[in-house]
Amino acid sequence: MENATGGVQSAGRVSMSDAALPVAWAASVHAFDDAVRAVRAGTVDADTASAQLVSLLTEKELLGLLDGDSPRRLLPFIPALLGRRPFVAGAVARLGIPGIRFSDGARGVVIGAATAFPVTMARAATWDPELEQRVGVAIGAETRARGANYSASVCVNLLRHPAWGRAQECYGEDPVLVGQMGAALTRGVRVHTMACVKHFALNSMENERFEVDVSVDDHALHEVYLPHFKAVVDAGADSVMSAYNRVRGEYMDVNRALLTDVLRDEWGFTGFVTSDWVFGTHDAVASLQAGMDVEMPLRMLRARALPAALRNGQLDRETVLRSAHRILRTSIQHAATREQQEPAAADIASAPHRALALQAAAESIVLLKNDMVDHAPLLPLAPDTRRLAVIGRLADEANLGDHGSSRVRPPSTVSPLQGLREAFPAALITTATGKDEDAAAALAAQAEIAVVVVGLDQHDEGESVVTGGVDVGILGRAFNSGLSRRLFIGLAHLAARFVRGGDRSSLELRPSDASLIRAVSAANPRTVVVLIGGSAIVTDAWRDRVPALVLAWYGGMEGGHALASMLTGDTEPGGRLPFVIPRDAAQLPPFDSAAKAVVYDDKWGQRHLDGQGIAPAFPFGFGLGYTTMTHELLDHTFADTGGSARVLVTNTGDRDGSIVVQLYAADLAAEHPVAQLLGFQKVTVQRGASATVQIALDAGPTLQRDPITRQWHPRSGEWALLAAQHSPSNWTDAVPLRPTSD
Structure with missing residues (x-):
């Protein structure tokens, strides 16, 4: 019987005819390395190499x-x-196949001690893809140095609502920025390392993430x-x-419409799909047929069901071979093309990586307000501040x-207090937790400047702890009938006592934090409030x-240094909001x-407010600097495949600074035009100088997809383009987006 790769099925082993392979190698512990070397040398391609490896597998190894x-x-x-080792799937020691060696890593490697970068949302606030790519190189290097070859570090779920508990792991509310x-x-x-993107798809709430059913029309999807x-x-x-x-x-593990029809057939994805962990596989056979290749991270449903399903014909061998081929082809191709020099253990939390973490944290900080006090903006703080x-x-x-799967344990950290102490070594710095408001106010009254650091932590938001409310029947009879089940649920409830996490119950600060701000600001009119958190705080x-x-986010291991450098003016507050902050949570969708x-x-976030004609507290893309900038849209080209725009930026202030030039389009025929980000670029301009920047424009937000033909066409309306420094509310200066005919 011919198998999916053109070979012949033999008893207990998947083999391949010699005619199907231009090159073959022996079944030894060097087989995988031989395949990688052959692909790197150009002797064969990854498809052929993976087919050869598949032909050497026993049935048990194939299903494994x-x-x-x-x-x-x-x-x-x-x-x-x-936090101690990679989780491995599909290793075959007999053939030297290393398997998928998993590490999480949205803000750094979770195995051992590692560099803790600012959370993903903070890095989104830099609006700097080049910087983010450098962060990715560092995370990949440390992942590999810890023995993993597969990093689930890329979370691109859309922030539909800031109460989402894992908002800090994503890049915000706009599809182009994300x-x-x-x-x-x-x-x-x-x-x-191999890069894994998650969580596909429409995963934007935490407490009911295991069960919630998302309805969505084709347009929104x-x-x-x-x-x-x-x-x-x-x-x-x-x-x-x-x-x-x-x-x-x-x-989603059995959702063929998305895993196969869209991901593979429409987009041309050739890699492999893994399940979210433990509770992400609902049917061993149906999930494989739908296009979910690997059940992670343990031998659970598939280990029990697939051998029998293959024997009795419920599962086609072709389906098994197809997934095996995807996994091995991707693994071989990546091993052949990745950086060949192995990162060393000394690279982990090294000085260059710490410096990169500091830069990312510094560029992420968003200055939301900086009023005049005694005829000058309160920030930056004077270098001769003494109290x-x-x-x-x-x-x-x-x-x-948060303390969920993305938690990183760096060898050291810098708190805001420590950062300020180092920045003002000669100053008298007093401190209080604020639990006693009167004492805190008294300290503030005696100081030149009061800095109040409040916000959220792992108890307020984050990955939720699994509880007995989850249907653990999925784990199997052996698990549910004994000590394992009781131990698992007991540990989950114990963890929940100390780290609640999950979705936020409010978009406002804890009442005690808000009360402390009122008390301190009443005692000292020169008060700076620093917010810590992963998304919008009203x-x-x-x-x-x-x-x-x-807004200083969860700033990573160097967060305290970054905050101090921004408050003192050593660095520019270069962050811009990756989401809108409303005046009231009621202004957002429920x-x-x-x-x-x-x-x-x-309709969510800034788009929801735009459509309702509601002005936010701080619009999407907003952020102040320590200088003033102007911008002018010079010209642009645009078609259904995209375009570009030239913008003149001038620093009209008295110090060097940065700006994020943002290009928005909207249908001006609408009663309330809804801004759509098409492109952006961060640029630094010296004081008194000008710079012309060319920015690529993404046509996607101006197009619509025909659900029958799957072709994309321009959306109807009077579309106009505007250069801005945040999501605009006034379109007076907008110009037609597409060329107009005479």
């Missing part, structure tokens, strides 16, 4: 490619093991929630991780982000009381963290 290698009894210990930043990280990570995934696939992503949730009634009060429960905390209840407001079914449309 399709799930994790560790036994399911390790389930309760996954969190601890994730796509460009995710593509940049992908290119960087792939220098050293293909034109809003998928373009950034395609951008990352086009950038070379090796793998895609499917999501836990359902889309249009089907769990400084640093107040707040987060002032002396590392606070690197500030209208107290913002008018303070002259300076800074968010129900307990919903079992949701409808996703094309």
